[in-house]
Protein backbone atom coordinates (compact mmCIF):
# COMPACT_ATOMS: atom_id res chain seq x y z
CA UNK A 1 0.00 0.00 0.00
CA UNK A 2 1.43 3.38 -0.95
CA UNK A 3 1.88 6.03 1.71
CA UNK A 4 1.37 9.46 0.24
CA UNK A 5 2.32 11.57 3.28
CA UNK A 6 5.92 12.12 2.26
CA UNK A 7 5.30 12.45 -1.43
CA UNK A 8 6.47 15.53 -3.30
CA UNK A 9 6.33 19.14 -2.16
CA UNK A 10 3.63 20.77 -0.14
CA UNK A 11 2.19 24.17 -0.67
CA UNK A 12 4.26 26.80 1.07
CA UNK A 13 2.21 29.57 2.59
CA UNK A 14 5.00 32.10 2.05
CA UNK A 15 5.78 33.39 -1.42
CA UNK A 16 9.22 33.24 -2.94
CA UNK A 17 9.12 36.61 -4.61
CA UNK A 18 9.42 37.15 -8.31
CA UNK A 19 10.91 33.85 -9.37
CA UNK A 20 9.12 32.02 -12.14
CA UNK A 21 8.75 28.25 -12.07
CA UNK A 22 11.29 26.17 -14.00
CA UNK A 23 10.45 24.93 -17.46
CA UNK A 24 11.61 24.30 -21.02
CA UNK A 25 12.67 27.24 -23.17
CA UNK A 26 11.42 25.86 -26.48
CA UNK A 27 12.10 27.48 -29.83
CA UNK A 28 12.55 31.22 -30.41
CA UNK A 29 9.21 33.03 -30.88
CA UNK A 30 6.96 29.96 -30.67
CA UNK A 31 8.32 28.45 -27.46
CA UNK A 32 6.85 24.96 -26.94
CA UNK A 33 3.77 25.65 -29.11
CA UNK A 34 4.70 23.20 -31.88
CA UNK A 35 5.55 20.32 -29.56
CA UNK A 36 2.36 20.82 -27.55
CA UNK A 37 0.28 21.04 -30.72
CA UNK A 38 1.93 17.99 -32.25
CA UNK A 39 1.82 15.71 -29.17
CA UNK A 40 0.05 17.34 -26.22
CA UNK A 41 -0.11 14.26 -23.99
CA UNK A 42 3.48 13.09 -24.48
CA UNK A 43 4.89 16.62 -24.27
CA UNK A 44 3.07 17.49 -21.03
CA UNK A 45 4.09 14.17 -19.48
CA UNK A 46 7.74 14.65 -20.44
CA UNK A 47 7.78 18.23 -19.19
CA UNK A 48 6.21 17.20 -15.88
CA UNK A 49 8.75 14.43 -15.31
CA UNK A 50 11.67 16.66 -16.22
CA UNK A 51 10.77 19.92 -14.46
CA UNK A 52 8.65 18.85 -11.51
CA UNK A 53 5.51 19.87 -9.69
CA UNK A 54 5.02 23.33 -11.12
CA UNK A 55 6.30 24.26 -14.56
CA UNK A 56 6.24 27.28 -16.85
CA UNK A 57 5.65 26.38 -20.49
CA UNK A 58 6.28 29.15 -23.05
CA UNK A 59 3.68 29.18 -25.85
CA UNK A 60 4.36 31.94 -28.39
CA UNK A 61 4.48 35.27 -26.53
CA UNK A 62 2.51 33.80 -23.58
CA UNK A 63 3.06 31.02 -21.13
CA UNK A 64 1.05 28.35 -19.34
CA UNK A 65 1.65 27.14 -15.81
CA UNK A 66 1.34 23.36 -15.59
CA UNK A 67 0.57 21.97 -12.12
CA UNK A 68 1.76 18.44 -11.43
CA UNK A 69 1.15 18.06 -7.74
CA UNK A 70 -2.20 17.19 -6.11
CA UNK A 71 -1.83 19.97 -3.51
CA UNK A 72 -1.46 22.60 -6.20
CA UNK A 73 -4.34 21.19 -8.24
CA UNK A 74 -6.53 21.27 -5.11
CA UNK A 75 -5.48 24.91 -4.58
CA UNK A 76 -6.92 25.88 -7.96
CA UNK A 77 -10.02 23.67 -8.01
CA UNK A 78 -11.02 23.95 -4.37
CA UNK A 79 -9.10 26.17 -1.97
CA UNK A 80 -8.50 29.29 -4.09
CA UNK A 81 -11.14 28.46 -6.71
CA UNK A 82 -12.80 31.90 -6.56
CA UNK A 83 -9.63 33.38 -8.08
CA UNK A 84 -9.96 31.31 -11.23
CA UNK A 85 -12.29 31.27 -14.22
CA UNK A 86 -12.55 28.81 -17.07
CA UNK A 87 -9.87 29.59 -19.67
CA UNK A 88 -10.43 31.74 -22.76
CA UNK A 89 -9.66 28.72 -24.98
CA UNK A 90 -12.39 26.65 -23.30
CA UNK A 91 -14.84 29.50 -23.83
CA UNK A 92 -13.75 30.10 -27.44
CA UNK A 93 -14.13 26.43 -28.31
CA UNK A 94 -17.50 25.84 -26.70
CA UNK A 95 -19.09 29.30 -26.47
CA UNK A 96 -21.00 29.20 -29.75
CA UNK A 97 -22.66 25.94 -28.82
CA UNK A 98 -23.09 26.34 -25.10
CA UNK A 99 -23.88 30.06 -24.76
CA UNK A 100 -23.97 30.69 -21.04
CA UNK A 101 -24.48 27.06 -20.05
CA UNK A 102 -23.14 25.62 -16.79
CA UNK A 103 -19.84 24.44 -18.18
CA UNK A 104 -18.55 27.92 -19.04
CA UNK A 105 -20.65 30.49 -17.18
CA UNK A 106 -19.15 32.22 -14.15
CA UNK A 107 -19.90 34.06 -10.94
CA UNK A 108 -23.41 34.70 -9.66
CA UNK A 109 -24.97 33.67 -12.95
CA UNK A 110 -23.26 30.26 -12.81
CA UNK A 111 -24.18 29.87 -9.12
CA UNK A 112 -27.87 30.44 -9.82
CA UNK A 113 -27.90 28.06 -12.78
CA UNK A 114 -26.09 25.38 -10.77
CA UNK A 115 -28.55 25.83 -7.88
CA UNK A 116 -31.47 25.42 -10.27
CA UNK A 117 -30.01 22.43 -12.09
CA UNK A 118 -28.58 20.54 -9.11
CA UNK A 119 -31.83 18.87 -7.90
CA UNK A 120 -32.28 17.27 -11.34
CA UNK A 121 -29.03 15.39 -10.71
CA UNK A 122 -29.88 14.22 -7.23
CA UNK A 123 -29.24 10.49 -6.92
CA UNK A 124 -32.91 9.69 -6.34
CA UNK A 125 -33.78 11.49 -9.59
CA UNK A 126 -31.15 9.95 -11.80
CA UNK A 127 -31.86 6.47 -10.41
CA UNK A 128 -35.06 6.72 -12.43
CA UNK A 129 -33.00 6.70 -15.61
CA UNK A 130 -31.42 3.30 -14.91
CA UNK A 131 -33.94 1.35 -16.97
CA UNK A 132 -33.57 3.82 -19.89
CA UNK A 133 -29.81 3.24 -19.84
CA UNK A 134 -30.19 -0.54 -19.88
CA UNK A 135 -32.84 -0.32 -22.63
CA UNK A 136 -30.61 1.89 -24.79
CA UNK A 137 -27.81 -0.69 -24.44
CA UNK A 138 -30.17 -3.53 -25.29
CA UNK A 139 -31.53 -1.68 -28.33
CA UNK A 140 -28.02 -0.99 -29.57
CA UNK A 141 -26.77 -4.58 -29.27
CA UNK A 142 -29.89 -6.03 -30.87
CA UNK A 143 -28.26 -4.91 -34.13
CA UNK A 144 -25.07 -6.87 -33.42
CA UNK A 145 -24.41 -10.26 -35.02
CA UNK A 146 -22.17 -13.00 -33.69
CA UNK A 147 -18.66 -12.73 -35.18
CA UNK A 148 -19.23 -9.27 -36.66
CA UNK A 149 -16.65 -6.50 -36.60
CA UNK A 150 -17.73 -3.02 -35.56
CA UNK A 151 -16.20 0.31 -34.58
CA UNK A 152 -16.98 0.19 -30.90
CA UNK A 153 -16.43 3.94 -30.45
CA UNK A 154 -19.21 4.62 -32.96
CA UNK A 155 -21.47 2.09 -31.30
CA UNK A 156 -20.96 3.58 -27.85
CA UNK A 157 -21.58 7.11 -29.18
CA UNK A 158 -24.88 6.03 -30.75
CA UNK A 159 -25.84 4.33 -27.50
CA UNK A 160 -25.09 7.24 -25.17
CA UNK A 161 -26.70 9.69 -27.59
CA UNK A 162 -29.90 7.65 -27.42
CA UNK A 163 -29.71 7.72 -23.60
CA UNK A 164 -29.01 11.47 -23.62
CA UNK A 165 -31.97 12.21 -25.88
CA UNK A 166 -34.32 10.00 -23.86
CA UNK A 167 -33.24 11.27 -20.44
CA UNK A 168 -33.20 14.91 -21.54
CA UNK A 169 -36.43 14.93 -23.53
CA UNK A 170 -38.17 11.78 -22.30
CA UNK A 171 -38.65 10.69 -25.87
CA UNK A 172 -36.72 9.27 -28.75
CA UNK A 173 -36.26 11.52 -31.74
CA UNK A 174 -36.29 9.04 -34.59
CA UNK A 175 -33.79 9.98 -37.27
CA UNK A 176 -33.00 13.28 -35.59
CA UNK A 177 -30.89 11.69 -32.83
CA UNK A 178 -28.24 10.73 -35.34
CA UNK A 179 -28.33 14.21 -36.86
CA UNK A 180 -27.90 15.72 -33.36
CA UNK A 181 -24.72 13.66 -32.94
CA UNK A 182 -23.37 14.72 -36.33
CA UNK A 183 -24.14 18.40 -35.70
CA UNK A 184 -22.49 18.40 -32.29
CA UNK A 185 -19.46 16.61 -33.67
CA UNK A 186 -19.08 19.08 -36.53
CA UNK A 187 -19.49 22.14 -34.31
CA UNK A 188 -16.94 20.96 -31.75
CA UNK A 189 -14.34 20.23 -34.43
CA UNK A 190 -15.09 23.49 -36.22
CA UNK A 191 -14.73 25.56 -33.04
CA UNK A 192 -11.56 23.77 -31.97
CA UNK A 193 -9.96 24.32 -35.39
CA UNK A 194 -10.89 27.97 -35.27
CA UNK A 195 -9.59 28.46 -31.74
CA UNK A 196 -6.26 26.77 -32.50
CA UNK A 197 -5.71 28.35 -35.92
CA UNK A 198 -3.50 31.45 -35.65
CA UNK A 199 -5.31 33.37 -38.45
CA UNK A 200 -8.82 34.31 -37.39
CA UNK A 201 -11.42 34.23 -40.19
CA UNK A 202 -14.55 36.12 -39.01
CA UNK A 203 -17.61 33.91 -38.54
CA UNK A 204 -19.62 36.24 -40.75
CA UNK A 205 -17.53 35.41 -43.85
CA UNK A 206 -19.43 32.98 -46.07
CA UNK A 207 -16.80 30.21 -46.09
CA UNK A 208 -18.21 26.66 -46.48
CA UNK A 209 -17.27 25.84 -42.86
CA UNK A 210 -18.88 29.03 -41.48
CA UNK A 211 -22.04 28.40 -43.48
CA UNK A 212 -22.28 24.82 -42.28
CA UNK A 213 -21.68 25.89 -38.66
CA UNK A 214 -24.59 28.30 -38.98
CA UNK A 215 -26.84 25.58 -40.43
CA UNK A 216 -25.93 23.05 -37.72
CA UNK A 217 -26.42 25.59 -34.93
CA UNK A 218 -29.83 26.55 -36.36
CA UNK A 219 -30.83 22.90 -36.55
CA UNK A 220 -29.91 22.23 -32.90
CA UNK A 221 -31.50 25.46 -31.67
CA UNK A 222 -34.76 24.87 -33.50
CA UNK A 223 -34.95 21.31 -32.19
CA UNK A 224 -34.53 22.38 -28.57
CA UNK A 225 -36.80 25.45 -28.84
CA UNK A 226 -39.47 23.34 -30.54
CA UNK A 227 -39.55 20.89 -27.64
CA UNK A 228 -39.58 23.68 -25.05
CA UNK A 229 -42.43 25.49 -26.88
CA UNK A 230 -44.42 22.30 -27.20
CA UNK A 231 -44.18 21.63 -23.47
CA UNK A 232 -45.20 25.20 -22.65
CA UNK A 233 -48.11 25.12 -25.11
CA UNK A 234 -49.46 21.85 -23.79
CA UNK A 235 -48.92 23.02 -20.20
CA UNK A 236 -47.86 19.52 -19.18
CA UNK A 237 -44.34 20.12 -17.89
CA UNK A 238 -45.08 18.45 -14.56
CA UNK A 239 -46.11 15.22 -16.29
CA UNK A 240 -42.62 14.59 -17.60
CA UNK A 241 -39.75 13.15 -15.61
CA UNK A 242 -36.97 14.06 -17.99
CA UNK A 243 -34.13 16.49 -17.32
CA UNK A 244 -35.63 19.24 -19.49
CA UNK A 245 -38.90 19.31 -17.52
CA UNK A 246 -36.97 19.35 -14.26
CA UNK A 247 -35.01 22.36 -15.51
CA UNK A 248 -38.21 24.00 -16.80
CA UNK A 249 -39.99 23.67 -13.48
CA UNK A 250 -36.97 24.54 -11.32
CA UNK A 251 -37.64 27.72 -9.41
CA UNK A 252 -35.18 29.99 -7.63
CA UNK A 253 -35.74 31.36 -4.12
CA UNK A 254 -37.13 34.59 -5.62
CA UNK A 255 -39.65 32.63 -7.70
CA UNK A 256 -37.79 33.16 -10.98
CA UNK A 257 -37.28 30.38 -13.53
CA UNK A 258 -34.94 29.79 -16.47
CA UNK A 259 -35.70 31.69 -19.67
CA UNK A 260 -36.01 29.80 -22.97
CA UNK A 261 -32.46 30.88 -23.87
CA UNK A 262 -31.08 29.60 -20.55
CA UNK A 263 -32.94 26.31 -21.04
CA UNK A 264 -31.48 26.07 -24.54
CA UNK A 265 -27.94 26.69 -23.27
CA UNK A 266 -28.23 24.15 -20.44
CA UNK A 267 -29.76 21.53 -22.74
CA UNK A 268 -26.89 21.91 -25.21
CA UNK A 269 -24.42 21.78 -22.34
CA UNK A 270 -25.85 18.56 -20.95
CA UNK A 271 -25.85 17.06 -24.43
CA UNK A 272 -22.28 18.03 -25.13
CA UNK A 273 -20.80 17.44 -21.68
CA UNK A 274 -22.71 14.25 -21.09
CA UNK A 275 -22.92 11.94 -24.03
CA UNK A 276 -19.49 11.93 -25.60
CA UNK A 277 -17.54 11.70 -22.34
CA UNK A 278 -19.57 8.66 -21.30
CA UNK A 279 -19.25 7.10 -24.77
CA UNK A 280 -15.48 7.49 -24.54
CA UNK A 281 -15.36 5.92 -21.07
CA UNK A 282 -17.22 2.92 -22.48
CA UNK A 283 -15.07 2.72 -25.62
CA UNK A 284 -11.82 2.82 -23.66
CA UNK A 285 -13.26 0.26 -21.23
CA UNK A 286 -13.85 -2.28 -24.02
CA UNK A 287 -10.39 -1.57 -25.40
CA UNK A 288 -8.65 -2.01 -22.04
CA UNK A 289 -10.63 -5.12 -21.12
CA UNK A 290 -9.74 -6.79 -24.40
CA UNK A 291 -6.05 -5.97 -23.83
CA UNK A 292 -6.22 -7.39 -20.27
CA UNK A 293 -7.85 -10.81 -20.43
CA UNK A 294 -7.34 -11.57 -16.70
CA UNK A 295 -9.37 -8.49 -15.76
CA UNK A 296 -12.00 -9.39 -18.32
CA UNK A 297 -12.34 -12.89 -16.81
CA UNK A 298 -12.66 -11.48 -13.31
CA UNK A 299 -15.32 -9.03 -14.43
CA UNK A 300 -17.23 -11.81 -16.12
CA UNK A 301 -17.14 -13.92 -12.97
CA UNK A 302 -18.55 -11.06 -10.92
CA UNK A 303 -21.35 -10.49 -13.44
CA UNK A 304 -22.19 -14.19 -13.48
CA UNK A 305 -22.26 -14.43 -9.67
CA UNK A 306 -24.29 -11.26 -9.09
CA UNK A 307 -26.57 -11.05 -12.12
CA UNK A 308 -26.54 -14.58 -13.51
CA UNK A 309 -27.54 -13.39 -16.98
CA UNK A 310 -30.39 -11.05 -16.04
CA UNK A 311 -30.44 -7.35 -16.91
CA UNK A 312 -28.77 -5.14 -14.29
CA UNK A 313 -30.95 -2.77 -12.25
CA UNK A 314 -30.30 0.16 -9.96
CA UNK A 315 -30.11 -2.08 -6.86
CA UNK A 316 -27.15 -3.93 -8.37
CA UNK A 317 -24.84 -0.93 -8.49
CA UNK A 318 -23.42 -1.48 -5.01
CA UNK A 319 -23.00 -5.19 -5.66
CA UNK A 320 -20.56 -4.89 -8.56
CA UNK A 321 -17.34 -3.60 -6.93
CA UNK A 322 -15.01 -5.03 -9.55
CA UNK A 323 -16.97 -3.42 -12.37
CA UNK A 324 -16.86 -0.06 -10.59
CA UNK A 325 -13.10 -0.55 -10.14
CA UNK A 326 -12.80 -1.22 -13.89
CA UNK A 327 -14.58 2.07 -14.62
CA UNK A 328 -12.36 3.98 -12.15
CA UNK A 329 -9.27 2.50 -13.74
CA UNK A 330 -10.46 3.37 -17.25
CA UNK A 331 -11.06 6.96 -16.13
CA UNK A 332 -7.57 7.01 -14.61
CA UNK A 333 -5.74 5.83 -17.73
CA UNK A 334 -7.95 7.36 -20.44
CA UNK A 335 -9.70 10.32 -18.83
CA UNK A 336 -12.18 11.73 -21.40
CA UNK A 337 -11.50 15.18 -19.92
CA UNK A 338 -7.71 14.97 -20.03
CA UNK A 339 -6.91 18.58 -19.17
CA UNK A 340 -8.48 21.46 -17.25
CA UNK A 341 -7.51 25.04 -17.96
CA UNK A 342 -8.13 28.16 -15.90
CA UNK A 343 -7.38 31.86 -16.19
CA UNK A 344 -6.73 33.64 -12.92
CA UNK A 345 -8.89 36.70 -12.27
CA UNK A 346 -6.91 37.82 -9.20
CA UNK A 347 -3.28 37.51 -8.06
CA UNK A 348 -2.60 34.07 -6.60
CA UNK A 349 0.21 32.14 -4.96
CA UNK A 350 0.72 28.49 -5.77
CA UNK A 351 3.68 26.42 -4.62
CA UNK A 352 5.37 29.59 -3.35
CA UNK A 353 5.22 31.29 -6.74
CA UNK A 354 3.22 34.48 -7.27
CA UNK A 355 1.03 34.71 -10.36
CA UNK A 356 -0.62 37.91 -11.56
CA UNK A 357 -4.26 38.02 -12.66
CA UNK A 358 -4.54 36.79 -16.25
CA UNK A 359 -2.22 33.80 -15.80
CA UNK A 360 -3.22 30.59 -17.54
CA UNK A 361 -3.04 27.49 -15.37
CA UNK A 362 -3.36 23.94 -16.70
CA UNK A 363 -3.86 20.68 -14.84
CA UNK A 364 -3.81 17.41 -16.71
CA UNK A 365 -5.64 14.29 -15.57
CA UNK A 366 -3.62 12.34 -18.13
CA UNK A 367 -0.34 13.41 -16.51
CA UNK A 368 -1.34 13.39 -12.82
CA UNK A 369 -3.21 10.09 -12.95
CA UNK A 370 -0.17 8.35 -14.44
CA UNK A 371 2.19 9.64 -11.76
CA UNK A 372 4.16 6.82 -10.09
CA UNK A 373 4.21 8.69 -6.77
CA UNK A 374 0.50 8.07 -6.43
CA UNK A 375 -0.19 5.00 -8.55
CA UNK A 376 1.98 1.87 -8.41
CA UNK A 377 2.91 0.65 -11.88
CA UNK A 378 1.02 3.64 -13.27
CA UNK A 379 0.83 2.66 -16.94
CA UNK A 380 -0.71 -0.75 -16.15
CA UNK A 381 -4.45 -1.43 -16.20
CA UNK A 382 -5.05 -2.87 -12.72
CA UNK A 383 -8.67 -2.40 -11.56
CA UNK A 384 -7.91 -4.21 -8.29
CA UNK A 385 -5.88 -1.19 -7.11
CA UNK A 386 -9.26 0.47 -6.39
CA UNK A 387 -10.64 -2.38 -4.27
CA UNK A 388 -8.95 -1.53 -0.97
CA UNK A 389 -10.08 2.06 -0.55
CA UNK A 390 -7.43 3.77 -2.69
CA UNK A 391 -9.85 6.54 -3.66
CA UNK A 392 -10.22 7.60 -0.01
CA UNK A 393 -6.48 7.45 0.67
CA UNK A 394 -5.40 9.49 -2.36
CA UNK A 395 -4.78 13.16 -1.66
CA UNK A 396 -7.33 15.51 -3.25
CA UNK A 397 -6.08 16.48 -6.69
CA UNK A 398 -4.34 13.18 -7.53
CA UNK A 399 -7.35 11.63 -9.29
CA UNK A 400 -9.88 14.04 -10.78
CA UNK A 401 -11.58 12.63 -13.89
CA UNK A 402 -14.68 14.68 -12.98
CA UNK A 403 -12.81 17.79 -11.79
CA UNK A 404 -13.17 18.94 -8.19
CA UNK A 405 -14.59 21.68 -5.98
CA UNK A 406 -17.65 23.74 -6.88
CA UNK A 407 -17.12 23.20 -10.64
CA UNK A 408 -17.05 19.43 -10.25
CA UNK A 409 -19.05 17.57 -12.90
CA UNK A 410 -22.75 17.72 -12.15
CA UNK A 411 -23.28 14.50 -14.11
CA UNK A 412 -20.72 12.33 -12.28
CA UNK A 413 -23.25 9.92 -10.76
CA UNK A 414 -25.21 9.83 -13.98
CA UNK A 415 -22.08 8.91 -15.94
CA UNK A 416 -20.82 6.28 -13.49
CA UNK A 417 -24.27 4.70 -13.36
CA UNK A 418 -24.55 4.62 -17.14
CA UNK A 419 -21.05 3.15 -17.57
CA UNK A 420 -21.68 0.38 -15.02
CA UNK A 421 -25.15 -0.52 -16.34
CA UNK A 422 -24.09 -0.53 -19.99
CA UNK A 423 -20.98 -2.65 -19.39
CA UNK A 424 -22.97 -5.10 -17.24
CA UNK A 425 -25.64 -5.41 -19.94
CA UNK A 426 -23.28 -5.87 -22.87
CA UNK A 427 -20.52 -7.93 -21.23
CA UNK A 428 -23.01 -10.62 -20.26
CA UNK A 429 -24.10 -11.06 -23.87
CA UNK A 430 -20.95 -10.44 -25.88
CA UNK A 431 -17.21 -10.70 -25.67
CA UNK A 432 -15.42 -7.90 -27.52
CA UNK A 433 -11.97 -8.53 -28.97
CA UNK A 434 -9.72 -5.94 -30.51
CA UNK A 435 -9.24 -6.64 -34.23
CA UNK A 436 -5.52 -7.26 -34.79
CA UNK A 437 -3.28 -4.88 -36.72
CA UNK A 438 -4.74 -1.60 -35.46
CA UNK A 439 -2.79 1.13 -33.76
CA UNK A 440 -5.12 2.71 -31.24
CA UNK A 441 -4.07 6.32 -30.84
CA UNK A 442 -5.68 8.61 -28.25
CA UNK A 443 -6.37 11.94 -29.90
CA UNK A 444 -6.66 14.81 -27.45
CA UNK A 445 -9.26 17.12 -28.99
CA UNK A 446 -11.78 18.66 -26.59
CA UNK A 447 -12.05 15.15 -25.18
CA UNK A 448 -9.72 12.18 -25.45
CA UNK A 449 -10.92 10.18 -28.44
CA UNK A 450 -9.48 7.15 -30.25
CA UNK A 451 -8.20 8.78 -33.47
CA UNK A 452 -9.46 6.17 -35.95
CA UNK A 453 -12.05 4.49 -33.78
CA UNK A 454 -11.62 1.04 -32.20
CA UNK A 455 -12.53 -1.93 -34.39
CA UNK A 456 -13.60 -4.94 -32.37
CA UNK A 457 -14.88 -8.40 -33.11
CA UNK A 458 -18.13 -9.19 -31.36
CA UNK A 459 -18.64 -12.78 -30.20
CA UNK A 460 -21.90 -13.84 -28.59
CA UNK A 461 -21.40 -15.49 -25.19
CA UNK A 462 -22.87 -18.96 -24.94
Ligand code: HEM
Pocket residue numbers: 086102103104114269270273274275277278281335336337340341400401402403404406407408409410411412414415416
Ligand atom coordinates in the same frame (compact mmCIF):
# COMPACT_ATOMS: atom_id res chain seq x y z
C1 HEM B 1 -17.42 9.92 -17.86
C2 HEM B 1 -18.17 10.96 -18.15
C3 HEM B 1 -17.86 12.37 -17.75
C4 HEM B 1 -16.65 12.96 -17.50
C5 HEM B 1 -15.27 12.32 -17.54
C6 HEM B 1 -16.92 14.35 -17.16
C7 HEM B 1 -15.94 15.25 -16.79
C8 HEM B 1 -16.22 16.53 -16.36
C9 HEM B 1 -15.24 17.44 -15.83
C10 HEM B 1 -13.75 17.14 -15.68
C11 HEM B 1 -15.87 18.59 -15.50
C12 HEM B 1 -15.24 19.81 -14.86
C13 HEM B 1 -14.67 20.72 -15.87
C14 HEM B 1 -13.85 21.84 -15.27
O1 HEM B 1 -13.64 21.87 -14.06
O2 HEM B 1 -13.39 22.69 -16.04
C15 HEM B 1 -17.26 18.43 -15.86
C16 HEM B 1 -18.22 19.40 -15.71
C17 HEM B 1 -19.53 19.24 -16.12
N1 HEM B 1 -20.12 18.09 -16.57
FE1 HEM B 1 -19.23 16.31 -16.78
N2 HEM B 1 -18.26 14.56 -17.23
C18 HEM B 1 -18.88 13.39 -17.58
C19 HEM B 1 -20.24 13.18 -17.73
C20 HEM B 1 -21.20 14.14 -17.63
C21 HEM B 1 -22.62 13.92 -17.78
C22 HEM B 1 -23.25 12.56 -18.01
C23 HEM B 1 -23.22 15.14 -17.68
C24 HEM B 1 -24.68 15.49 -17.76
C25 HEM B 1 -25.65 14.67 -18.00
C26 HEM B 1 -22.18 16.12 -17.43
C27 HEM B 1 -22.40 17.46 -17.30
C28 HEM B 1 -21.43 18.36 -16.86
C29 HEM B 1 -21.70 19.76 -16.58
C30 HEM B 1 -23.04 20.47 -16.76
C31 HEM B 1 -20.51 20.31 -16.11
C32 HEM B 1 -20.28 21.75 -15.66
C33 HEM B 1 -20.56 21.83 -14.18
C34 HEM B 1 -20.36 23.22 -13.59
O3 HEM B 1 -19.37 23.89 -13.90
O4 HEM B 1 -21.22 23.60 -12.80
N3 HEM B 1 -20.97 15.48 -17.40
N4 HEM B 1 -17.46 17.16 -16.37
